Amino acid sequence: MYKFVHTVGQYVLLMRRVFTRPQRGKIFWNHLFDEFQHLGLESLGIVAIISTFMGAVVAIQTAFNIDSPLISMSMVGFTTAQSVILEFSPTVISLILAGKVGSRIASEIGTMRVTEQIDALEIMGVNSANYLIFPKVVACLLINPVLIVISIWLGVLGGWIAMEASGLVTTTDYLYGIRIDFDPYIVFYALIKTVFFAYIIATVAGYYGYVTEGGALEVGQASTKAVVYSSILIILFNLILTQILLT
Amino acid sequence: MIEAVGICKQFGDNMVLKDINCVFEKGKTNLIIGQSGSGKTVLMKCLVGLFEVDSGKVLYDNRNFSSMNTNQRKKIRQEIGMLFQMGALFDMMNVQENVMFPLNMFTDKTEEEKLDRVNFVLKRVNLENSNALMPSELSGGMRKRVAIARAISMNPQYLFCDEPNSGLDPQTAGVIDILIQEITREYDITTIVNTHDMNSVLSIGDQVNFIYKGQLWWQGTKDEILETTNTELNDFVFGTELTSRLKTRRS
Numbered sequence: 001m002y003k004f005v006h007t008v009g010q011y012v013l014l015m016r017r018v019f020t021r022p023q024r025g026k027i028f029w030n031h032l033f034d035e036f037q038h039l040g041l042e043s044l045g046i047v048a049i050i051s052t053f054m055g056a057v058v059a060i061q062t063a064f065n066i067d068s069p070l071i072s073m074s075m076v077g078f079t080t081a082q083s084v085i086l087e088f089s090p091t092v093i094s095l096i097l098a099g100k101v102g103s104r105i106a107s108e109i110g111t112m113r114v115t116e117q118i119d120a121l122e123i124m125g126v127n128s129a130n131y132l133i134f135p136k137v138v139a140c141l142l143i144n145p146v147l148i149v150i151s152i153w154l155g156v157l158g159g160w161i162a163m164e165a166s167g168l169v170t171t172t173d174y175l176y177g178i179r180i181d182f183d184p185y186i187v188f189y190a191l192i193k194t195v196f197f198a199y200i201i202a203t204v205a206g207y208y209g210y211v212t213e214g215g216a217l218e219v220g221q222a223s224t225k226a227v228v229y230s231s232i233l234i235i236l237f238n239l240i241l242t243q244i245l246l247t
Numbered sequence: 248m249i250e251a252v253g254i255c256k257q258f259g260d261n262m263v264l265k266d267i268n269c270v271f272e273k274g275k276t277n278l279i280i281g282q283s284g285s286g287k288t289v290l291m292k293c294l295v296g297l298f299e300v301d302s303g304k305v306l307y308d309n310r311n312f313s314s315m316n317t318n319q320r321k322k323i324r325q326e327i328g329m330l331f332q333m334g335a336l337f338d339m340m341n342v343q344e345n346v347m348f349p350l351n352m353f354t355d356k357t358e359e360e361k362l363d364r365v366n367f368v369l370k371r372v373n374l375e376n377s378n379a380l381m382p383s384e385l386s387g388g389m390r391k392r393v394a395i396a397r398a399i400s401m402n403p404q405y406l407f408c409d410e411p412n413s414g415l416d417p418q419t420a421g422v423i424d425i426l427i428q429e430i431t432r433e434y435d436i437t438t439i440v441n442t443h444d445m446n447s448v449l450s451i452g453d454q455v456n457f458i459y460k461g462q463l464w465w466q467g468t469k470d471e472i473l474e475t476t477n478t479e480l481n482d483f484v485f486g487t488e489l490t491s492r493l494k495t496r497r498s
């Protein structure tokens with residue numbers, strides 16, 4: 001219990017140092033573009049593969065489960081689109097990103113901590129928390145929604161490809177299904193969730209990296225902790241946000 | 248000049264520093280020596296404010312560093328250069344970017360002026376034409392020299408070096424020591440060096456402070472250290488095979 005309160009307190013104090021104005025605008029922008037590259041572009045591949053296959057599997061399973069002739073096959077398109085937008089893309093892909101991006105952030109910052117690079121920044125008079133963590137948070141907040149939108153497209157596309165290939169559902173039915181009762185609000189809902197999750201991933205990983213003490217072994221532990229705790233928080237906030245936004 | 252006044256620091260139950268009073272003079276290489284674990288690094292980190300002292304204060308030319316807030320400290324920090332035990336180069340930047348980093352962060356110089364300055368300090372540490380190398384491509388001695396170049400790029404008034412020559416062969420270690428001493432005299436700055444290497448002590452110890460079990464146990468010059476009768480210091484100085492043989496031969 002004491003440890004929990006201590007961790008939360010330390011996290012809040014760190015965030016107060018993170019969310020300040022960068023000392024040098026130009027350096028911040030350069031950093032931000034680097035992070036787009038490292039945290040965004042480099043995640044594109046895994047996001048694309050997982051989303052496409054996920055959409056395909058959802059579509060196939062739905063198609064097989066419809067055995068009543070009373071239910072139109074266009075329900076496959078409907079179900080695939082709804083589940084990809086509501087849950088699979090924002091939540092599952094965010095969990096994947098917590099693993100990929102979170103461990104990267106924690107190990108990068110943790111290594112800088114144990115090799116005294118953070119001390120070196122502090123000695124020069126640089127606010128190391130802001131300098132290191134802020135660009136990563138901003139990058140995640142901006143790039144994760146883009147990744148999720150791409151993931152949604154690819155998920156729906158994956159379902160369509162699977163239906164075409166297997167001949168289970170015709171293209172017309174599938175596309176018609178996607179548009180049944182389509183409410184743009186659910187995309188908005190997906191993006192709100194994504195932004196929350198992005199914040200969790202970047203700040204939790206930044207925190208565990210920043211407070212690392214020791215050596216290479218502890219850096220590994222910090223990155224594991226970052227992944228575990230950000231995943232738990234994502235699942236928890238998924239429940240809370242779903243309650244708030246959909247009821 | 249830097250003064251430590253009654254510095255105490257403990258971690259949990261471990262009293263690491265006990266009432267350290269010490270003056271580090273300008274234009275001299277002031278050494279802090281002592282066994283591994285005696286508190287040298289902790290003392291240095293207290294002096295630069297990476298650790299907060301439990302009691303006591305640190306004065307930089309009569310400016311009370313310990314009572315300053317973050318913004319006031321930032322000013323003083325720009326007058327400080329520090330060389331860390333492991334170099335602490337930014338490993339995602341090449342040599343030039345490392346040395347230029349403080350200039351980018353804190354000055355409004357043009358690119359050309361900054362590059363001039365970088366080349367000047369790199370030349371000072373005998374590392375011309377290595378601007379494009381990454382830290383991973385450097386040898387231990389080169390890393391230390393790049394770190395020195397970065398530490399002096401802003402023309403510091405105070406230079407801190409934590410074990411500048413640990414992990415280096417005796418000759419390279421000597422080169423680093425001499426470099427630190429030359430820079431200190433040339434720019435008339437206050438330099439503090441942590442070391443447990445007797446070679447360094449005897450070659451550059453203008454003022455030597457011996458820390459024993461968290462206390463300032465002995466102070467003197469490199470010449471006085473060989474004549475001392477202080478038991479603990481003698482154990483430290485003549486603690487190795489080589490030095491003890493030399494001592495027997497002398498007497």
Ligand SMILES: Nc1ncnc2c1ncn2[C@@H]1O[C@H](COP(=O)(O)OP(=O)(O)OP(=O)(O)O)[C@@H](O)[C@H]1O
Pocket residue numbers: 258261263281282283284285286287288289290443
């Ligand atoms: N962050 C810390 N938390 C708790 N204890 C610490 C911390 N840093 C140092 N210590 C303790 O302070 C004591 C002195 O350590 P310090 O690093 O100053 O030794 P040192 O004289 O620099 O040794 P070396 O020559 O090996 O570098 C040790 O007992 C160490 O366990």
Ligand SMILES: [Mg+2]
Pocket residue numbers: 287288289332409410
């Ligand atoms: Mg040390």
